[in-house]
Amino acid sequence: MVETFGKKATRFGFGEGLVELGKENSKIFVLGADTISSVAINNFKEMFPDRFLNVGIAETNLLGMAAGLAVAGFIPFVSTYAVFASGRPWEQIRTTICYSNLNVKIGGSHSGLMVGPDGATHQALEEIAIMRCIPNMKVISPCDLIETRKAVIASAYSDGPVYIRYGRESTPIFTQESTHFEIGKANILRDGKDVAILACGTMVYESLMAAEILEKKSIKAQVINIHTIKPIDENAIIGAAKECGAIVTAEEHQIYGGFGSAVSEVLVKNFPVPVEMVAVKDKFGQSGDGMDLIAKYGLKDVNIAEAALKVLKRK
Amino acid sequence: MTNLKLVSANVRKDIIKMLELAGSGHPGGSLSSVELVVSLYFKHMKFNAKNPNDPNRDYFILSKGHACPVLYAVLAQLECFSPDELCTLRKAGSRLQGHPAKDKDLPGIEVSTGSLGYGLSIGAGVAAGMKQVKKDNKVYVLMGDGEQQEGSIWEAAMAASHYNLNNLCAIVDDNGLQIDGFTKDVMNVEPLSDKYKAFGWNVIEIDGHNLEQIDNAYLKFKEEKQKPTAIIAKTIKGKGVSYMENLAQWHGKIPSKELIEQALLEIDESVK
16 A cells, blocks of 8 residues: 555645745745636735735736746746646747746646546646746646645745646645655655656656556566656666666656656667656547546556556567 | 937947848837837936846836847947947847847846737736835836737736836837738727726827937826826837838848948938
8 A cells, every 4th residue: 555644635735835935035926817716826815915916817917927026036936727827828938938047936736637527628738748848947747735835845946937737636645744855856756676667746646556556466666756857857767767677657648748758758868668658648638527537548557557567568 | 418319320320230230130120119218228217237237227128029229239339238249139159139138148138028929017027026025116118019919918908007017117119010011901909099098007199209208208107106107109110211211121121231321321411
């Protein structure tokens, strides 16, 4: 069994991190776009109303004003649903924020299929791809509430733009306050020498469960939480490839251009080994219960375990 | 007292000369903005060329980034950097990029611009930040009239008025032309003043080449206590060079050697 410490949505970790930052740093400014309660930035607003702006349903202005606040010397955080935080204002993020290397932090909430019943319009499955291709941008996809809070705090002190991807649904908490978190440094959560499962975000927990399934088949799987997709921890990936000789990647994101692609880019350049990718296979999401969709789109622990068996045959 | 008419003429000549050396760029919209920018930097903005990042400075955001030759020329006139550097415009390795680039560390460039429709949001963000720390730094954003077609402008216009950003001054260089022709034919933005008024702005209409009217407009902006200010400045695209005036084709075209000579002579004549 994977040890857990209850369940809570990662968005609350984002909100808690902001409040913590707000107390210690008067430069922290938060901007929302009409979704402030659902993306859990309302507590910051209540505690620091003079450092909070709601721009209404206007995401290009959300990112544009955040850019201006960064020009003025603040550390602005924006948050809304990931589709609207990363997609609509993509060019502001590219041309105004990243090109100027402005200190803007973007929170993409409600990411992935797990957002459920709202359907494909609201299920962000492309942000890793469209954010990581922009120079200067860092991309973090934390695995649980505690890690999301740490990511928010670390991002405030990492100069330049950062995109943090997290979710609305309650998900297991399985890291601890004492777990080390550093942007760009992967965490090995489980040792094993037969196959390495590299995961980010919600898929880290599923990967740990998959390792349990594989254990019963006497397959020792290493599980690595690669919370930072850019800059990615190349040493951890190369190390896993050398040690295990076969890799599975897992992400709640489109298969093209996302986390699996980022891992593969490192492997083909440094130490090519067989890779299987667990991801959404070039399809839009749909309405449904979040976990039902995870199963329907093949992102469950069993699917990751299957991918491991498949990649082992290619070793 | 600096003769702003003379400065404007010198800025115009620098624009023409640097575009000739660059072999590409945007003369029309640079020339139409000259007096608006000269008046700001030489008379109205708190700006120390020797310390362009002074925390007490006023901010200038060139939303119509393609008009950067006018900004480069003005910054060079102020000796923010050596005027010799104007010769490097648009060349590989230059700090004078084809559109303003923050990452090249050219003194006086606040933020990268060039994709139209972004500057007003940036300016609103700076203005909101200054209000939060209770500082009276002013923020100026120069836009084009064609640029008003971008939806993001109106998101920003709404927010600036909602948050009473009276420290924000939008300047529309209303030369009436865009790449494809007259703005009124391509996609009419008029009545521009009424639009900004309806969005809750303090609107001032002026002749954007009349230094006295420009002066008064900036003074009125500084006196405004409540609303953001929009200065709608009627201008002439290609102003100062007879064969360019009011022609869309000079948006992004460089004249021949003979026409360059003619332009420089005409500008000299205008201040004799």
